Amino acid sequence: MSEFEKKIIMLFEMALTNQQKIISLLEGRQGPDMDDPANWLNTQQTLKILPVCVRTLFTLRKDPDLLWRKRGRFYQYFKPSLFIIRDKHIK
Numbered sequence: 001m002s003e004f005e006k007k008i009i010m011l012f013e014m015a016l017t018n019q020q021k022i023i024s025l026l027e028g029r030q031g032p033d034m035d036d037p038a039n040w041l042n043t044q045q046t047l048k049i050l051p052v053c054v055r056t057l058f059t060l061r062k063d064p065d066l067l068w069r070k071r072g073r074f075y076q077y078f079k080p081s082l083f084i085i086r087d088k089h090i091k
Contacts, residue, residue, distance in 0.1 A: 013069065049079075049083070
C-alpha cells in the first residue's frame with residue numbers, strides 16, 4: 001500500500017470519527033467528553049463489558065448507537081455507548 005493510499009485511508013477514518021461526533025451532538029447524546037482517552041476502550045476491554053464474541057462485536061458496529069473509531073489497525077469503542085448497546089441488545 002502506497003503512502004498516498006495510507007493518507008487517504010487516514011483521512012476517511014478521521015472524517016468518520018468527526019461524523020459520529022457531529023451526529024451525537026445533533027441527537028443530544030453527547031454526555032461524556034469524546035476527546036478523553038479514558039472513554040475509549042480497545043476490543044478486549046470492550047468484550048469484558050459486552051459478553052459477545054469478536055465477530056458479533058464487528059456486526060454491532062452497524063448499530064448507530066455504538067460509537068467506534070479505527071486508530072491504525074486497532075478499533076476503539078466509546079465506553080458510554082457500550083452500555084447503551086448492552087441494555088438494548090443483551091437482556
